[in-house]
């Protein structure tokens with residue numbers, strides 16, 4: 551659905567995107583991550599036809615960027631962090647006005663409107679002015695606006711920043727349904743690593759370069775490790791046992807931390823230490839660990 555090769559973007563002397571290549575498969579939920587200033591927005595703006603690249607090639611849904619931008623725009627929907635809708639118009643008016651920018655017949659527009667209304671549960675709010683809506687309702691309408699022409703690819707730039715946890719969960723349930731039920735490819739950015747963890751694949755940018763790419767499992771395997779926390783009945787005896795076994799442990803107050811090569815190692819350790827243990831837990835590496843590791847690695 552997206553194929554990017556050797557993409558470069560300079561703003562004067564600033565090299566915002568520095569020779570990146572990646573692809574996104576049809577139907578995928580793809581997360582594009584990076585610290586502030588990494589080059590994500592610049593990349594998205596190029597992919598969405600808003601910004602001219604310096605060099606490189608981009609193909610979206612089989613169409614070549616800059617040769618066939620109109621066809622690309624017909625295939626994509628975009629939800630920005632800040633809304634682009636008219637505060638004074640109603641939900642219905644906003645979405646229909648947007649839909650009229652595309653080459654849809656009246657019948658197609660009506661059918662598509664009925665689809666987004668149902669999919670995003672807009673029936674109760676369609677007659678209300680946009681400015682009267684809550685933050686979560688506004689987000690639903692923003693997504694409806696992006697879907698009115700039934701695009702195959704949806705870009706979401708930090709779609710949940712500033713929303714409460716319940717609304718965030720709701721937005722993600724919509725995104726998942728769009729992917730699963732409608733087969734829409736989703737390309738999103740976020741600063742919330744637990745959101746990135748649900749993606750099929752992830753690319754991480756730093757200073758204009760893609761520094762890591764893969765599935766959540768692949769990235770975790772490469773950049774994090776699992777560990778075990780041990781809580782002993784008697785810390786002196788517990789520590790003696792760990793030392794006798796030759797384990798490379800760290801003491802954190804009354805707790806002992808043991809790195810694991812594999813999660814299942816914890817079972818054997820817990821069974822061997824059973825006589826000394828009060829309890830234990832296994833902590834899995836997270837996407838947050840991956841992200842911090844990659845950015846630390848790049849700094850040092």
Ligand SMILES: Nc1ncnc2c1ncn2[C@@H]1O[C@H](COP(=O)(O)OP(=O)(O)OP(=O)(O)O)[C@@H](O)[C@H]1O
Pocket residue numbers: 561564565566584585586587588589590591592593
């Ligand atoms: N119009 C511009 N003129 C000059 N430099 C720019 C311009 N837009 C972005 N930059 C610079 O390009 C680099 C990449 O910026 P970009 O906005 O793409 O990063 P980002 O990863 O989207 O960051 P954020 O997470 O903060 O949105 C930064 O160094 C930024 O200062």
